[in-house]
Amino acid sequence: MSQITLTVNGAAQALELEPDMPLLYALRNHLNLNGAKYGCGLGQCGACTVIVDDKPVFACLTPCAGLEGKKIRTVESLGSAEKPGPLQAAFIDKQAAQCGYCIAGMLMRAQSLLERDPHPDEQTICEHMAGNLCRCGTHLRIIEAIKQVAGHSGSLT
Amino acid sequence: MCQGYGHPAAARIRARDNALMRRAQRCLWRNALLRGPVILHRKRLLYALALAQTSASAPFPGCYKERFHDPHFIRPATARCVFLPTMNSPLLKSRTLWISVAVLAVIGLVVAVALMWRPAIAPIKRPTSFDSAQLQRGARVVEAGDCAVCHTRPGGEYLAGGLPLVTPFGTLYSTNITPDAQTGIGEWSLPAFERAMREGIARDGHFLYPAFPYVHYRRMSAADIADAYAYLMSGPAVHAPARQNQMNFPMNIRPLVSFWNLLFLHGEPLTPLAEHSAAWNRGRYLVDGPGHCAGCHSPLNLIGAEKSSEYLLGGSVDGWEAPALVGLGQRANPWNREQLLGYLRADVVDGHGTPAGPMRPVSLSLARLPASEAEAIADYLLSLQSPHAVTETTPKKPSNPTDHSSGALLFSSACAGCHAAAAPMREIDGRPGLQNTSALQAASSRNFLKTVLEGVPAIPGAPGPVMPPFAASLDNAQLGALAAYLREQARPDQPWADLSSTIEALRQETK
Secondary structure (H helix, E strand, O other): OEEEEEEEOOEEEEEEEOOOOEHHHHHHHHOOOOOOOOOOOOOOOOOOEEEEOOEEEEHHHOEOOOOOOOEEEOHHHOOOOOOOOHHHHHHHHOOOOOOOOOHHHHHHHHHHHHHHOOOOOHHHHHHHHOOOOOOOOOHHHHHHHHHHHHHOOOOOO | OOOOOOOHHHHHHHHHHHHHHHHHHHOHHHHHHHHOOOEEEHHHHHHHHHHHHHHHOOOOOOHHHHHHHOOOOOOOOOOOEEEOOOOOOHHHHOHHHHHHHHHHHHHHHHHHHHHHOOOOOOOOOOOOOOOHHHHHHHHHHHHHOOHHHHHEOOOOOOOOEOOEEEEOOEEEEOOOOOOOOOOOOOOOOHHHHHHHHHHOEOOOOOEOOOOOOHHHHOOOOHHHHHHHHHHHHHOOOOOOOOOOOEEOOOOOOHHHHHHHHHHHOOOOOOOOOOOOOHHHHHHHHHHHOOOOOHHHHOOEOOOOOEOHHHOOOOEEEOOEEEOOOOOOOOOOOOOOHHHHHHHHOOOOEOOOEOOOOOHHHHHHHHHOOOHHHHHHHHHHHHHOOOOOOOOOOOOOOOOOOOOOHHHHHHHHHHHHHHHOOOOHHHHOOOOOOHHHOHHHHOOOOHHHHHHHHHOEOOOOOOOOOOEOOOOOOOOHHHHHHHHHHHHHHHOOOOOOOOHHHHHHHHHHHOO
């Protein structure tokens, strides 16, 4: 066990962790941030996607050691059930979720794209989202929701 | 014996010398043109002048030395070497001089035009009728030539160009080779297409950059070029104007490519060698002709041409190491025919792994061709012997064993899900252990690091393994620890020495 300080959604959290623990376990089991999901554990599905320093990463494959000083953001940073953020509102608007298991990862991957490029075209959106899978097959609605935000001139935050 | 500086006789001689030198300078270039380069060192010229003078009047031998101290003395030329003028050549005064100059200028112009100007070939209306057998053959040639690997950008229309090619001389964008009349090759006749393939000249006469491997395509048979032409002409026309290249000066001046061609563009269409089998000859044709393997697998010289003396001895492309293709069966981690066949067709093979980076689309192309093509390539490549004898080093542990515990921890955290011995991918799918892959066996750590940083991305519509990128998940120290740990398992006798600097360089490149 070693002491690792993770900065998650703006707050520094000192945790006693095994250094080989992937970030996903720290988020879910130690910080009760259950938005990011465990899907495949192999970096093939994207359900665990969170943002580390503006880049989307698979939390299931990212060791906690080495994340000290980096800004980690999870889906909980985008908004709440009462007050969803613009991207979350668009997902609701387009009814982009069926079972919803992949959606936290989808939101974070889309968020990282929109922060880098506020108005991506559909091609860019599809290429960027290719790493995240939806077993229910709502990809088309997910892309519609992202396009809705990309078309807005309003800011994401 | 030398007279003093202010002596009237010395002053007289100085004046005469200077007049002589002025005349010499005036006729310098005229003489140079007429007499050809009779080059003398400046000091020898002064001796020559002084001798001429002493033999004529020579009252004060040795006075020429004074010139070195005379501030008014006109130096014969700014350069260290000058042309020896012939003062009283009758040629100077005649019309011959100007005629010769004119002739030389015309010759220069003719040579420049012959080198740097190519005529346009008349546009034609897009031909449409080709027989289906020819189209099938053409599709295979286009696949073997990997045309789409460069001429299709990610997400772009097939063969419509737009892929950026980053070279040391600037960034090029591949062009549209669909049969669109305005932006593609719809107006190109077969002779225009064949000229482009063999000489690197576009239909309108402009020079193509050698990033287009016409150095290799010129070795193809006329029939293959005609078949490829038929296939390209029969495809859908896509309107996609070429993107503006961003080449650095002077490489942005296309006619200069003519000098490059003068140096490096040679070689005739390949003819089979009687002493080898048909398969071997086919392999050689595919490797040296359409496949243009040496484009990546040979080192390039300073102006971007393959070093013919180091044919297939390994090069680099987009930050990846393109390993040597000679002596494949002789190395410490040797290839057998079966492994090479699988690898060439994008399979995961035991002992080496699967093609990644720029080799992945090439192997996917080969996988779409009949298996006999990859077999021919394997036969040919395995016959190439390394010029260097294999030095099999006896494994010896480094004297002070390094602590790899952090690397081991990282492996269990980030990699073990797929790559541990008990991982489903290995148990069910039979994938090889990492320590047996070419990337970890190679002398250079580049390909291992590149694979971890960028992963093996999914190619839409193509089968094959997918590995996520770790560039954002691992920092440089972690990457180094992981690489050192896995290298220790693969080659305990030869740890990678240059890890941190290589990681730093690769991070800079992928920014």
